[in-house]
Amino acid sequence: MKIDVNEIIGPEANFTFTASASDFTFSPDELILKEEVKVFVYLRKIDKEIFLKGDIQTLIELRCSRCLESYEYPVNDHFEISLEPYSEYLTEEETELRKDELDFDLYKEDIIDLTELVREQILLAAPMIPLCHKECKGLCQQCGENLNHKKCSCTTEQIDPRWSKLKNLLNK
Ligand SMILES: [Zn+2]
Numbered sequence: 592m593k594i595d596v597n598e599i600i601g602p603e604a605n606f607t608f609t610a611s612a613s614d615f616t617f618s619p620d621e622l623i624l625k626e627e628v629k630v631f632v633y634l635r636k637i638d639k640e641i642f643l644k645g646d647i648q649t650l651i652e653l654r655c656s657r658c659l660e661s662y663e664y665p666v667n668d669h670f671e672i673s674l675e676p677y678s679e680y681l682t683e684e685e686t687e688l689r690k691d692e693l694d695f696d697l698y699k700e701d702i703i704d705l706t707e708l709v710r711e712q713i714l715l716a717a718p719m720i721p722l723c724h725k726e727c728k729g730l731c732q733q734c735g736e737n738l739n740h741k742k743c744s745c746t747t748e749q750i751d752p753r754w755s756k757l758k759n760l761l762n763k
Pocket residue numbers: 655656657658659660722723724727728729
């Protein structure tokens with residue numbers, strides 16, 4: 592997923608990329624890519640400055656934070672970023688500061704490599720607290736049964752600790 596800045600002739604350009612799941616590295620507890628990743632890019636170039644808009648389409652597998660089951664989650668993500676070439680006039684520290692800016696990045700040797708950018712966007716597109724569905728009932732705290740599939744026979748009665756003291760007194 593590389594764009595050679597020198598090959599952009601006009602002030603605007605469109606690119607379509609299809610990258611296979613193996614082009615990206617995710618740790619399995621982050622997510623699993625289930626499909627190839629399609630990226631549609633529209634960019635404007637002003638001198639060496641690039642204003643890029645992109646759309647990412649793919650399918651990922653996540654683990655539900657309540658019931659711990661895997662489920663598939665479609666990613667349709669839009670992102671926008673400005674890119675500038677590395678400048679030899681900037682110190683290393685200044686370069687790092689520039690790179691930390693949101694929606695901004697630097698490119699080197701006239702090549703924009705979108706792989707890391709797209710990887711980060713997919714991570715951002717995944718929900719912080721994954722849920723297989725909104726009403727997921729999760730696991731029983733006592734027996735571990737997945738309550739979406741089956742109702743267990745554990746008692747759900749919760750005793751307020753303040754009352755349990757009183758109960759102990761009464762039992763004496
Ligand atoms: Zn769930």
